[in-house]
Amino acid sequence: MRNILFELKEGLLIALRAIRANKIRSALTMLGIFIGITVVVLMSTAIKGIDNSFQKGISALGTDVLYIDKWAWFTNQEWWKLRNRRNIDMEDYEKFKELAKLPLAVAPVTSSRQTIKYKDRRIDDVVLNGSNSDYVKTTNFTFDQGRFYSEIESNASRQVAVLGSDVAKNLFPRGDALDKTIKIGGANYKVVGVLDEQGSSILGSYNPDNQAFIPIGTIFKNFISHRRNSITINVRAQNPAMIEETKAEAIGVMRKIRGLKYDEEDDFTVNQQEALMEQYNSVVGVIKIAGLFITGLSLFVGAIGIMNIMFVSVRERTREIGIRKAIGAKKRTILAQFLLESSTICLVGGAVGLLAAVLLSMVVDQFIPTSVQIDAVVIAFVVALLTGVLSGFAPAYMAAKLDPVESLRYE
């Protein structure tokens, strides 16, 4: 054991001498590994970051919520078939609420995009949700200020609004939104509540942070015709384990309400975020593999660079190898010397690459979310070391195998 450590230490010193003796060449070789490790780590932190962000966003929606809708989030059916389905209306909702026994909460939802103003500040194209006071029970919302609108306000279709955190921040930079009167589409609304930050930017306008909430009667009165528009029924299960049962019951109840015969297809869809997750994985999964493959290629090119240089280096140092062998270097000593040289180049390149990746990911984080994980750091080092050993092995083996007599004669 002491011997191995001794040989490693001496081999490393010899390798460092060789690297220092060929500064430019070593630096250029390192550059290949540096770029490879940088892009691989950057790619993996970006993937991890997007994953995390999506998970966070989606869990803000609640993993135990079903969305009964005329439209399916993901489907193989042609869109016109879905379009020809009957609308889901408030009557369906009332019946559903009465008949479904399993849900923790049920709420009708419809939405429209509107401009919201406060004094000279305005935000265009905000998703404005209309629902009743039960809506908040179908979410995990927490409040920064105030509360959700009450049953009385909801039933009376009052002009009250609850704002998502980003909407509130934009309209009221000083954070004093509560009880202020805002204008939505020309009418006045009183702000009764402001949400805490909920989701993540990756959900875009589906992020509750960018939305506003008013009573459903109010939205029908002011913005959309309730004859022409289909609503969504949000159904929250008692707990995530009950979601399948709740879904089965919901389908049964909806078929009954809609008067469907046993041989008729459902004319509604029960959506759940699992489908969103699956869709995400199927799209992002491909991007992930492609991304890692392409960036992996650049690392591979770097490895070829190392191997190439090491072959040249062995050729160039044939005589040195002969001398070392003549004065007592064993095969494995020479092998170790060259392996340590290529590994050192890779590890240094890898370390610098990692550092660059961490710094760059801070920049990239401004545009897409990234997340540097400790496992990415470990993997980067292992990959760098493996690259060094694997790409150095063939040249090192060639060096170790050289015949001392012939290599001493080599000019």
Add this chain to the structure above:
Amino acid sequence: MNIINIEHIAKVYEVGLEKVHALRDVSLKIDKNEYVAIMGPSGSGKSTLMNMLGCLDTPTSGVYDFKGESVSTMTDNDLAKIRNKEIGFVFQTFNLLPRSDALHNVELPLVYAGMSYSDRREKAKQALIDVGLGDRMHHKPNELSGGQRQRVAVARALVTQPSIILADEPTGNLDSKTGEEIMGLFQELHEKGNTIILVTHEEYIAEHAARIIRLRDGLIEKDERVESRKVLNTNSASE
């Protein structure tokens, strides 16, 4: 006591389809503290014999015992060990590592012997002082003259206190004055009890030795004591 005992060794190289008999049938014994010159024209097999003696190569047939151990059957690793501990090489072209200073060149065999840093530094410094280069330790080979380079090589050969010193045309790349200095150094080493084997094709160099073995066509032509041995005033060597 015999350090080297060679019986009927032969070495055959295959060059393409042709077989080249570098050594046909050579037997010789070399005792401790002998000073032997191996001579012969090019193609006589003296380089092959020297590689064989230096354990850089193994014979195709025959027996080679080094201090009673059979070299002919050794593995590469064992050969490396013997070269490291028992043999000190001095080459015509010096064969120093160009990018390392004199001290590192001299300590390298001790690195391969597994000696600790402080011990080997100590020994390497002493060896350089012994060959008169105490003030050139941190010079690189290209900052040294030919004679100085060969002295570094001699120091490297000596530093492990080997059983034999094997010198292959050690003066071949030096002018005659410097060559004489190096031969003085060898004479001194011999007087201190070292065993020296010198390969050369120059008669006046070989005359420094006490015994001359002449090779021709892979056979020993003559193995004789030197009657009128050239002896130098060796004070110059340690200046």
